[in-house]
Amino acid sequence: MSRQMSQTSQINQTNQTNQTGNLRVKRTQKLLREALIELIEERGFEALTVGELTERAMVSRAAFYRNYQDKYALVEQIFAEAMSALMNAVGDLGQEHPAEVWVRFFEHIAEYERLYRALLGSKGSPWFVRTMRASLAELILERGHPLHSTNATHATHAARAPHASIHAFSDGFVPGFVAAMFVEAITWWLEQGRPYSPREMATRSSRLAAAIFKEASAW
Amino acid sequence: MSRQMSQTSQINQTNQTNQTGNLRVKRTQKLLREALIELIEERGFEALTVGELTERAMVSRAAFYRNYQDKYALVEQIFAEAMSALMNAVGDLGQEHPAEVWVRFFEHIAEYERLYRALLGSKGSPWFVRTMRASLAELILERGHPLHSTNATHATHAARAPHASIHAFSDGFVPGFVAAMFVEAITWWLEQGRPYSPREMATRSSRLAAAIFKEASAW
DNA sequence: GAGCAGGTGTCCCATTCGAGACAGGAAGCG
DNA sequence: CGCTTCCTGTCTCGAATGGGACACCTGCTC
Numbered sequence: 001m002s003r004q005m006s007q008t009s010q011i012n013q014t015n016q017t018n019q020t021g022n023l024r025v026k027r028t029q030k031l032l033r034e035a036l037i038e039l040i041e042e043r044g045f046e047a048l049t050v051g052e053l054t055e056r057a058m059v060s061r062a063a064f065y066r067n068y069q070d071k072y073a074l075v076e077q078i079f080a081e082a083m084s085a086l087m088n089a090v091g092d093l094g095q096e097h098p099a100e101v102w103v104r105f106f107e108h109i110a111e112y113e114r115l116y117r118a119l120l121g122s123k124g125s126p127w128f129v130r131t132m133r134a135s136l137a138e139l140i141l142e143r144g145h146p147l148h149s150t151n152a153t154h155a156t157h158a159a160r161a162p163h164a165s166i167h168a169f170s171d172g173f174v175p176g177f178v179a180a181m182f183v184e185a186i187t188w189w190l191e192q193g194r195p196y197s198p199r200e201m202a203t204r205s206s207r208l209a210a211a212i213f214k215e216a217s218a219w
Numbered sequence: 220m221s222r223q224m225s226q227t228s229q230i231n232q233t234n235q236t237n238q239t240g241n242l243r244v245k246r247t248q249k250l251l252r253e254a255l256i257e258l259i260e261e262r263g264f265e266a267l268t269v270g271e272l273t274e275r276a277m278v279s280r281a282a283f284y285r286n287y288q289d290k291y292a293l294v295e296q297i298f299a300e301a302m303s304a305l306m307n308a309v310g311d312l313g314q315e316h317p318a319e320v321w322v323r324f325f326e327h328i329a330e331y332e333r334l335y336r337a338l339l340g341s342k343g344s345p346w347f348v349r350t351m352r353a354s355l356a357e358l359i360l361e362r363g364h365p366l367h368s369t370n371a372t373h374a375t376h377a378a379r380a381p382h383a384s385i386h387a388f389s390d391g392f393v394p395g396f397v398a399a400m401f402v403e404a405i406t407w408w409l410e411q412g413r414p415y416s417p418r419e420m421a422t423r424s425s426r427l428a429a430a431i432f433k434e435a436s437a438w
Numbered sequence: 439g440a441g442c443a444g445g446t447g448t449c450c451c452a453t454t455c456g457a458g459a460c461a462g463g464a465a466g467c468g
Numbered sequence: 469c470g471c472t473t474c475c476t477g478t479c480t481c482g483a484a485t486g487g488g489a490c491a492c493c494t495g496c497t498c
Contacts, residue, residue, distance in 0.1 A: 022486085022487095023277060023279065023485090023486060023487085024453080024454055024455070024485065024486065025454075026277070027250075027277040027278075028454090028455085030277065031246075049474085049475060049476090050475080050476070050477090051474090051475070051476090058242060058245070058246040058249065059246075059455085059456090060242065060455065060456045060457070061456090061457095061476090061477090062455075062456070062457080062458095062477095062478085062479085063454080063455055063456075065476090065477060065478075066454080066455085069477095070476085070477085241456085241457095242455090242456060242457085243455065243456065243483080243484050243485075244484075247484085247485080268444090268445060268446090269445080269446070269447090270444090270445070270446090278485085278486090279485060279486045279487070280446095280447090280486090280487095281447095281448085281449085281485075281486070281487080281488095282484075282485055282486075284446090284447060284448075285484080285485085288447095289446085289447085439498105440497100440498090441496100441497085441498085442495100442496085442497085442498100443494105443495090443496085443497105444493105444494090444495090444496105445492105445493085445494080445495105446491100446492080446493075446494100447490100447491095447492085447493105448489100448490080448491090448492105449488100449489085449490075450487105450488095450489090450490105451486105451487095451488100452485105452486090452487090453484105453485080453486075453487100454483105454484090454485070454486085455482105455483080455484075455485080456481105456482095456483080456484090457480105457481095457482095457483100458479100458480095458481100459478105459479085459480090460477100460478080460479080460480105461476100461477095461478090462475105462476080462477090462478105463474105463475085463476075463477105464473100464474085464475080464476095465472105465473085465474085465475105466471105466472085466473085466474105467470100467471085467472085467473105468469105468470090468471085468472105
């Protein structure tokens, strides 16, 4: 009950370099992941028990504990893998096409729609929202400043106070703020049944983010 | 390639009365069933290999052969279980509510839509169509004659030649003919995206079947 | 025909898994 | 408090599985 999520627990106990018996382990994990998402949708993350999970996944409780410390470790793994997939998707863009980063981002969200709906929705857990926000803030810090220049290219204020801009950027407040905005955009988008395309969402969100950065740079 | 389906092969080799390790066996079979339907939809039943099947199901080829003689045995089991479910659905009606039999029937088809679409569709195999027709003909022989009286209650001709009616019924030609009509109705219904409710389909199909019986009884 | 590629069906052994029991903790209730 | 109930996390042992090898077969190409 009160474990309340560790940040970045060691995902597995052993070094996991086995190559025999690998299919069984992967299958067990896959079945557990699918069952978890189903049960979050139905009953919410906090309410669900390991017993329900393993019953739904057609896996023994013992097998669960062989693979994960508890249900938090499972959801952390799922989340980490989704983040990893996201970083790969935007990573192979290089540093060019900054606007494409956010298109890829929303495409990723769409691809993992069920996961994000479950995790960020009302049945999820505040932990997801916080972690998602933190990951997004990191992404913005690393890849986000080109977003600055997508449109609204360093207008009047930015030229006037460059130091303030850098400060507001690097102290994490503004990226965190923008990240929260993106999280809200995601949940809205998914709960509305994705009324806009990923590209449209990227454009709209980028404009809003740019406006925030522009305003913050005037501080 | 040339096994071409045995009729009612012994589903399993052993007596299967184990109660330990049961979950693993059931899970393996479930994963294989789902993978089979997916692969029929994608590549067609004849084209698919055991290797593809087990890879999709995340199960070893050895495990497949421990449970089934070959892919035909697997599909026969699936089909048999669906038929069993159908018979249970219409069986607990007793002999009353003859019209309800066909409502239940189409409800069953809708419930197992994916299975029947795959098996009866163009990617399936002629074997399914034949077996389905045979099963339906049996159902009609056992439960079908009340269908006679749903409407068109033994009009003029029936009273005139009762013996001929019984003969045409029991020699299997008419039931087989009507069964083929039902199979066509099913495939049309599913491929059109189920434009009518199960009840509507039952009513329409029953009327057509009754007309056929009525006409046949005049021979 | 020979060679080759790919699918089938069977086998063995190490590994993982399922079933069930166990102690311990949480929470609810009298 | 005592009692019950449910969930957790760990353990053991027999059982099913995975990996990989094997011989056999079929169809294709040279």
